[in-house]
Amino acid sequence: MKIIQRGRDMMVNTLAVLGGKPAFRQPLHVGRPNVGNQNDFVDRARRAMDTRRLTNDGPFVKGLEARICKMLQAKHCIAVANATLGLQLVAGALGLAGEVIVPSFSFIATAHALLWDGITPVFADIDPRTHCLDPKSVQDKITDRTSGICGVHVWGNPCAVEELQIIADAYGLKLYFDAAHAFCCAGPGKMLGNYGEAEVFSFHATKFFNTFEGGAITTNDDDLAQHLRMMRNFGFPGGGAPPRCLGINAKMNEISAAMGLTNLDFLKEFMNINYVNHKLYCQLLEDIPGIMMIDYRENYAHNYQYVVMEFVNEFLDADDLQAILQAENILARRYFSPPCHETPPYSITYHLPITDMVARRTLALPTGTAVHEDDIIKICDIIRYVVENAEKIDAQLPRLID
Numbered sequence: 577m578k579i580i581q582r583g584r585d586m587m588v589n590t591l592a593v594l595g596g597k598p599a600f601r602q603p604l605h606v607g608r609p610n611v612g613n614q615n616d617f618v619d620r621a622r623r624a625m626d627t628r629r630l631t632n633d634g635p636f637v638k639g640l641e642a643r644i645c646k647m648l649q650a651k652h653c654i655a656v657a658n659a660t661l662g663l664q665l666v667a668g669a670l671g672l673a674g675e676v677i678v679p680s681f682s683f684i685a686t687a688h689a690l691l692w693d694g695i696t697p698v699f700a701d702i703d704p705r706t707h708c709l710d711p712k713s714v715q716d717k718i719t720d721r722t723s724g725i726c727g728v729h730v731w732g733n734p735c736a737v738e739e740l741q742i743i744a745d746a747y748g749l750k751l752y753f754d755a756a757h758a759f760c761c762a763g764p765g766k767m768l769g770n771y772g773e774a775e776v777f778s779f780h781a782t783k784f785f786n787t788f789e790g791g792a793i794t795t796n797d798d799d800l801a802q803h804l805r806m807m808r809n810f811g812f813p814g815g816g817a818p819p820r821c822l823g824i825n826a827k828m829n830e831i832s833a834a835m836g837l838t839n840l841d842f843l844k845e846f847m848n849i850n851y852v853n854h855k856l857y858c859q860l861l862e863d864i865p866g867i868m869m870i871d872y873r874e875n876y877a878h879n880y881q882y883v884v885m886e887f888v889n890e891f892l893d894a895d896d897l898q899a900i901l902q903a904e905n906i907l908a909r910r911y912f913s914p915p916c917h918e919t920p921p922y923s924i925t926y927h928l929p930i931t932d933m934v935a936r937r938t939l940a941l942p943t944g945t946a947v948h949e950d951d952i953i954k955i956c957d958i959i960r961y962v963v964e965n966a967e968k969i970d971a972q973l974p975r976l977i978d
């Protein structure tokens with residue numbers, strides 16, 4: 577292949593980590609924020625200020641919730657200030673207590689949202705293929721203190737939603753999902769957002785769809801939705817009535833919702849760019865020994881936000897490869913390493929072999945609207961060169977990396 581040949585000629589002995597010039601002048605990021613039409617956003621922001629509707633369930637928040645319901649075919653959408661608060665509201669509204677089973681291979685907020693409210697997250701292992709909760713491991717972790725299961729749709733890959741529901745029903749547990757990665761991704765029969773008691777999306781700046789900071793809870797349960805709406809606003813039911821339950825301030829403001837409405841108009845574009853980038857990466861890296869790309873099911877809706885690979889090599893590990901790429905201004909990211917159970921305040925010695933293995937190997941590569949075809953070809957050239965010359969590079973690498 578021509579590309580590889582060019583890579584060989586270009587790259588020999590010029591890795592930036594070994595003193596060469598970085599391949600990119602500007603850093604390439606994982607999850608550089610997607611921004612739609614700036615004028616549309618500014619117009620909306622001006623309208624919010626003109627009308628003095630800045631927050632408290634204003635027209636932009638209502639409009640955003642309605643559009644998300646329609647897109648996901650979900651009955652209720654409750655916009656929130658961020659997904660972490662959303663997860664806390666769901667745990668509170670479902671009456672969770674004692675222990676809740678979560679994956680350790682997730683962003684720390686999945687566990688923190690529970691412990692913050694005095695609930696113990698109990699970590700289960702994952703499926704090596706999807707990186708999501710392994711139902712068998714979940715079953716092993718159930719005790720008489722377990723009140724719920726929180727699955728995480730890692731990389732937008734749907735959890736084993738049906739198997740987990742069967743387990744939840746059999747043991748009388750509440751099942752809900754951290755869908756922070758999974759906006760606009762489909763499950764086995766419906767869009768994610770329709771499984772379990774509720775699902776929580778993150779609209780943080782680095783996610784596929786952003787509202788600066790923000791998130792949303794979706795549910796098809798009328799009573800739960802009403803409860804969540806009250807909890808989001810200090811327990812107030814609305815209409816000037818006094819509070820009816822414990823609540824917090826988890827409201828999304830109108831500027832965030834204005835950003836959301838603006839970005840929704842460009843989702844198809846973001847998705848197409850992600851898809852093309854993902855496909856090209858897979859094509860260029862697939863045949864390299866020791867590189868396994870996480871692929872997504874064709875013909876199922878997906879946001880293709882994450883280009884993720886597992887890296888196994890006799891001489892170099894994923895940390896080495898990350899450092900090599902970083903020197904080239906390719907800011908690949910390790911996920912989720914170390915996994916939650918190994919970090920404070922959890923720091924528990926658990927036997928989670930798949931989690932440990934996947935966390936050691938996983939690297940996410942730059943993609944999104946700011947990364948172009950030429951960049952990807954260059955990145956893949958470098959990775960191929962590194963793998964082909966791993967032994968030599970390992971001998972030369974400054975040992976700082978270990």
Ligand SMILES: *Cc1c(COP(=O)(O)O)cnc(C)c1O
Pocket residue numbers: 658659660661682683685686728754756757777778779780790791
């Ligand atoms: C980003 C993320 C969160 C937290 O979302 P915020 O909106 O930043 O609170 C939770 N869980 C997972 C898996 C995430 O990736």
